[in-house]
Amino acid sequence: MNHVDLTSGDPAAYRRLIDLGKQADAGVAAAGLDPLLPELVKIRVSQLNGCAFCLRMHTRDALALGETTDRLAVLSAWRESQYFSDVERAALRLAEAVTSPAAPPPATAEPDPLDARQAAAVGWLAVVMNAWNRVALTSGYPVAPAQGPTTAS
Template sequence: MEVRMNHGAVQPEVLKKMLQLEQFMSECGLEKTLYELIKLRASQINGCAYCMDMHSRDLRKMGEPEERIYLLSVWRETPIYSDREKAVLALTEAVTLIAQDGLPNEIYEQVRVHFDEREFMNMIMAINVINSWNRIAISTRMFPGCF
């Protein structure tokens, strides 16, 4: 397998803007672990091996137990995620797959039980940022260890 292109070398301004979005997300107040769970779950849905590898490693470095990483794709079927995390994971799935059903009111209300409007918007932005990264990585055929 070969990478189609090094997107950062080909269009450094795009990479710069994406990194600025990442910087914003790291400073917006969203919990680091929650953001990494968003990143990993969206990457699983999108089938982005590069990002799945990166974010599972990041979660490990943050001290997340292996079972929480391994069981993320079946989060509904295990009690190891809090109701708060489950609300965020449901939101992540709905926004990542937005063309299927939009964002159902039930998920919006589930999230709002745990988060205020500002936090909700930060999570929407976080989901959009990782979906953009996934699309860049998949389109340029990035894979774990390619750089």
């Protein structure tokens, strides 16, 4: 696929997406959700979309906010782990439904711990993250290791 530079190809649309992202982040904060939750949602959406650029960025952001490597390591299998709260599980379930609407989410007997405002905030966050993934993938944002010494285990 040839990459199309969406970033500079239409700077006004790009700026609008930046503004929409800021609004979605503000909505999550205003809904009283944990500051780590948006990063979990952004990472999970980026996992589903295969966006390496956004995965690297939001994993780094989550770690800087105090997220643990254990939780990040099992995020793609969150349903099988006991690492995530009921609110986080509900947010991840909603983010997956927004990202893959053709695949019905697995049925759950769990009550939804998100109120209407929180669910809308998470839904918009997932919509915006899907848009960012498409921008990064279509534009071919580079994802390469940093130059210099690396550590190996």
